[in-house]
Amino acid sequence: MTRALSTDLRDRVVAALADGASCRAAAKTFSVSVASVVRWSQLHRATGSTAPRPPGARRRPVLLPERDWLLARVAAAPDLTLRALQAELAERGMVASYGAVWAFLAAEGLTFKKKLARRRAA
CATH class of the missing domain: 1.10.10 (Arc Repressor Mutant, subunit A)
Structure with a gap:
């Protein structure tokens, strides 16, 4: 920038x-x-000033109020998809986009990675 x-x-x-x-x-x-x-x-x-504004407004994550529930839900079912989490959030009255759910889980360090034992031989 x-x-x-x-x-x-x-x-x-x-x-x-x-x-x-x-x-x-x-x-x-x-x-x-x-x-x-x-x-x-x-x-x-x-x-009254022409000084530039600070760059990059930081937004609060929209899913922060549901943090405890989300972390407990992912702990209970670690193979749950993002779309399923999005649907469950909608049932709870919290409308969030796929990207918002993804960004929230990534910020919490919760990513689904394949197991090393199942990787192909190099």
Whole structure:
């Protein structure tokens, strides 16, 4: 992912807008996109600063309230499929996507791996 442009550049662009330049003119003058100029001006109006926001908003896992139940269910039936877990969650009133179930179990370190004894000879 690319780094955010400097705060100095952002401040100069917003100052140009405050002096009466249009978004397109300011974008052309400072060699940035019109969309960036618009976002920076909106950010300045909303917060009073043009500093970039922290990258990558972290989301809380949607299945966190069902953590104890999920871990107990997987412990009771370790060969349970993700689709079956998704269906059981839906019965409990928790709607979650296949990817959400997968990501939750991966984050908990619960992955289904084939046994080493059953591997082919190398």
